[in-house]
Amino acid sequence: MAAVDLDEFERLLAEGEAEPVEGWDFSWFDGRATEERPSWGYSRLLADRLSAAEIALDLQTGGGEVLAEAAGDGTRLVATEGWPPNAAIAAQCLRRLGGTVVLAAEDGLLPFRDRSFDLVTGRHLIVEPWPEIARVLRPGGTFLTQGVGSGTNRELYEFFLGPQRGDDRSDDAAADRAADKARAAGLEVLDVRHERLRVVFHDVGAVVYFLRKVVWTVPDFTVAKYRPRLAELHRKIVVEGSFVSHSRRYLIEARRVNGRS
Template sequence: MTRGRTFEELVKEAVDASVDGWDFSWFDGRATEERPSWGYARSMAERLAHASAALDIQTGGGEVLASAPALPPLTVATEGWPPNVARATALLHPRGAVVVASPEEAPLPFGDAAFDLVTSRHPVRTYWREIARVLRPGGTYFSQQVGPASAFEVVEYFLGPQPSGVRSARDPGRAEADAEAAGLEVTGLQEARLRMEFHDIGAVVHFLRKVIWMVPDFTVERYESRLRSLHERIESDGPFVAHSTRFLIEARKPRG
């Protein structure tokens, strides 16, 4: 329970908590986010079970990939942040998967047509031509991505109203067009808008420390006044409500 705890106590707890990996269990009882109806982890696992060579891009700490009951004989994951590389290696090596340290913006360090399945959950950016290059003919790219203006109630609380170009970034239609421009056929595209609730200011602080691109210059010291005001608002009015956006895209490389 966080009710009745001081601003200082809640913030200190959030600042002291580790933000390594892509595990959100710290938020249990403190924040909630509705999940998309399609169930990405389950759907990814179904595809992995039928693949012979799979690549998971920007795997984070490897938690989502490791949740699959069965992995293909050849399974590779890439990650660019050193603490996550170590976490993913410890989690995935016992499953027979190889973790490759690879910068997010660099070309994929694999030969052409190396994989029949490429997956990614919440990539920072999707390099469609690289994905098309490493896919075998008939292979599939399967990804859940952050959509436009996701959690912008949080973003705009701290940064103020954002330009229309910023709000419309990560548009699913743009992703579909970019996939097709890279030579892929989009076989599925779904969208969702999902309710988020932050039940205490510590949850907001931890969220902004973990998802660093939301408010890129975030520190408690820089935004202390806004944080204190939001703490008082949550204490008096209840949870701070925001909405995340997600889309699921699946694309196939033609056989020829």
């Protein structure tokens, strides 16, 4: 097996550890990692739905980057975020668009009145609060979300954690469950899609940064704890040219039926 270039290994680890993780901007990965995008084009769909909305709510907005890029003129924007550092970034990002950011826990009640929004959106939500979404939607209002399917980046987290039980290997399982919950909350499901997408890491520093930023992938990750596995991963990438994993994404669009709670 190829020997590890220790100087290169340490340099890459240091780069992955040094980059700030606040916000939801992934441009640091340019040239270091790639992820296929779903064919439906969430940002394009978001921009289209925003253009027709009077007032919109974006849940768990991160740093507000996705919402800000898609938003046009004429729509009042409100967003929630549960992590204070991200909420501060989002507030600055959305201020130029007249948007408001509210600090709110992902798994709590939404701090808004019933029937407040004609559009609710969310990309890669930690929690999808279906009853709350239905409550704050106006009759006829819609909810658009791109979710993360179970088993996302299985190859990556099993490299560090070993084989894991309990993750659905069916690509559509998470989408079907989410659609069922939407219906149970009184929403009419208009569209359900799902795809399996290729993720490629070109150096171990990109893996370090990814695991620091997307913390639920390997929940106890630190460089110190996983240094031996990181050395093995570095060796593997040097020999094979990359490390390949796969993400799972689903799209759901649902509507609050007139007169239903």
